[in-house]
Amino acid sequence: MPKSRTKQNNCPECGTLVKEPYKTWELVAPFPDKKMRITVTIFGMFECPSCGKKFRGVVSKAKLGSEGIEL
Numbered sequence: 001m002p003k004s005r006t007k008q009n010n011c012p013e014c015g016t017l018v019k020e021p022y023k024t025w026e027l028v029a030p031f032p033d034k035k036m037r038i039t040v041t042i043f044g045m046f047e048c049p050s051c052g053k054k055f056r057g058v059v060s061k062a063k064l065g066s067e068g069i070e071l
């Protein structure tokens, strides 16, 4: 099982941990890093169940390289 590097996303208003984003999208880096890997960042939109605040956060990051996907 690959390790996933998942960030916790807390509401900026009240600090409630919001586990699931209601919407996600990927942002692919336009240039590879020194090891010729492309970083893919998955962003999410979160909605706080306590106060209703909507905010953006990083869901996870992945690096795509010649050796496959590194999470």
Ligand SMILES: [Zn+2]
Residues within 6 Å of the ligand: 011, 012, 013, 014, 015, 016, 048, 049, 050, 051, 052, 053
């Ligand atoms: Zn909140």
